[in-house]
Every structure is written in structure tokens, then in C-alpha cells.
């Protein structure tokens with residue numbers, strides 16, 4: 372049997388994170404070797420609690436959860452928490468009982484460094500929240516960027532408006548300094564921006580199908596989806612919700628679902644465009660040295676097979 376791709380999910384659950392975690396657990400192509408937590412949709416403490424809860428729902432308490440950073444990398448910025456998208460508990464205001472399990476003693480950063488060095492080149496880190504933990508791992512251990520197989524991240528708005536403001540997407544806005552460290556680190560990076568995820572919509576009709584199925588993950592998700600759907604109806608007037616995190620997980624599971632281009636990405640860290648991701652496509656040779664010169668390239672997704680992604684999401688959640 373071919374070796375399964377090992378993945379660590381860095382997550383801030385979050386309704387679409389819950390979907391993504393369940394999808395990963397339902398994907399025979401990958402082995403989830405751990406979850407690391409971060410603030411974003413909720414504060415880090417609640418992210419850890421929700422990660423443990425979701426693994427208990429899935430019957431996968433064998434998978435360790437390592438708690439991540441409570442602060443941005445500069446420790447200077449006020450956190451922006453998107454509880455208006457996911458509910459104050461991050462999971463659709465369902466007031467689930469606290470999980471029985473606990474996070475491991477090791478921090479998220481130490482866990483990322485240890486696991487990638489145990490399996491050099493074999494671990495894919497799927498980053499679904501702000502990039503603080505990943506940037507801290509890069510800073511703490513120069514070998515991390517060589518040891519990690521690939522970092523597949525949900526972040527950025529490439530040639531489209533952001534979702535926090537016209538400039539910035541939420542995960543990059545959450546810690547722009549960390550994001551710039553990650554994008555310029557030299558690691559193998561695949562960025563899935565909202566230019567991609569806004570093409571992947573779970574419709575009201577899809578949700579009805581999930582509700583009618585007997586899949587245990589489908590049933591659980593239908594309980595928590597209300598707040599996420601209401602937010603999308605109000606903010607975007609869409610008849611459905613964007614599948615940000617599920618699309619990112621599936622891009623890691625099956626890279627043929629997307630196409631990408633390569634170039635240098637820098638992140639604006641100050642001013643009114645703080646959190647802007649700017650991709651240099653190398654079409655112009657600039658006479659002068661720029662902030663993009665001599666930086667390693669990354670992969671940025673440019674197309675997605677949206678019907679195939681939605682079908683995989685539906686099939687894997689209903690057959691659970």
C-alpha cells in the first residue's frame with residue numbers, strides 16, 4: 372500500500388474548520404497526525420477546546436492537539452476575532468459540553484518542528500488560520516522549512532478584494548507580519564486565496580441534502596451551520612456559504628483540483644492596506660531592486676474545479 376500523506380492541520384475552529392477537519396478524517400489519501408490551534412475565528416483557548424471536541428465527535432481522540440500562540444508574532448496588535456461569522460462559541464452557538472480530553476504538553480510550535488523533523492519532507496502542514504505558529508516554527512528552527520513537505524495555506528486575496536476590508540483577507544490580516552515571514556521563507560508553499568474559495572459554494576439545497584443524509588458528520592454539521600449561513604446571506608447576499616477551509620484541505624489531499632502559478636508574494640504590514648497580499652508574476656524585469664527581488668517563489672492557486680470540490684465535500688460528509 373502506498374504511504375499515506377501525513378498532515379497536520381493548524382486550525383481556529385470555526386464552522387468551516389469543523390467541516391475541513393471531518394473531511395480530512397474521511398479522506399483515505401491522508402493521515403491526520405495532529406491538530407495545532409490558533410486564534411482567528413475564535414481565541415486560541417477556545418480553538419483548542421473546539422479541536423478536542425471535534426475529535427471526540429469523530430471518535431478520533433488518538434490524534435493529538437497542540438495549543439498554539441495566543442498572540443500575534445509582534446505581540447503588539449489587538450486580535451481580530453471573527454465570532455460574528457461562526458458564533459461566539461465558534462461552532463454555531465450550540466453550547467456543546469466541554470471536551471473530556473486535553474491538549475498535549477508540547478506547544479504547537481514544538482510539535483510542528485518535532486513532527487516535520489521525524490518525517491523529513493513527508494508532512495504537509497495545512498494552515499487554516501493566521502500564520503503565527505508557522506512563522507514561529509520557521510524562526511525557532513532553520514531546518515523547519517527544509518523538513519516540512521509543503522505548507523498549504525488558506526490566505527490572501529489575489530487580484531480580488533479582501534473579506535475584512537477591500538485590501539485584506541481575514542487570515543493574513545490576523546497576523547500580516549507572520550504571513551510575510553512564511554511567504555518569504557523558502558518553504559514549499561501553496562496559497563489558496565479567497566479568489567479561489569469564493570468560487571466554491573455550498574448551496575442551501577446542498578445543505579438540505581446533508582440534513583437528509585444519515586452521515587454522522589453531515590448530521591453534526593447541519594446543527595452548527597445556521598450562523599455561518601445567516602452571515603453569508605447578510606454579508607454577501609449569496610444563497611449558500613463559501614467553503615474556504617474544505618477547499619484548502621482538498622487541495623492538499625488532491626492537488627489536481629487546482630492549478631497554480633509561481634511567483635513572489637509579499638504582505639503589506641502597515642497602513643490602510645495592512646494584510647494585502649501582492650503577487651509578483653515576473654513578467655516585468657525591473658531595473659531597480661524591489662522588495663520582491665531575490666525572494667523565494669511560492670505557488671498561488673489560480674483556478675479550482677469547484678463542482679468537483681463540492682461533490683467531494685458532499686460525498687465524504689454524507690458517507691460518514
Ligand SMILES: O=c1[nH]cnc2c1ncn2[C@@H]1O[C@H](CO)[C@@H](O)[C@H]1O
Nearest residue numbers: 387453456499534535540541542615
Ligand atoms: O467576512 C469575513 N470576515 C472575517 N473572517 C471571515 C469572513 N468570512 C470568512 N471568514 C473566515 O476567514 C477565513 C477566510 O478568510 C475562513 O476561515 C472564514 O471562516
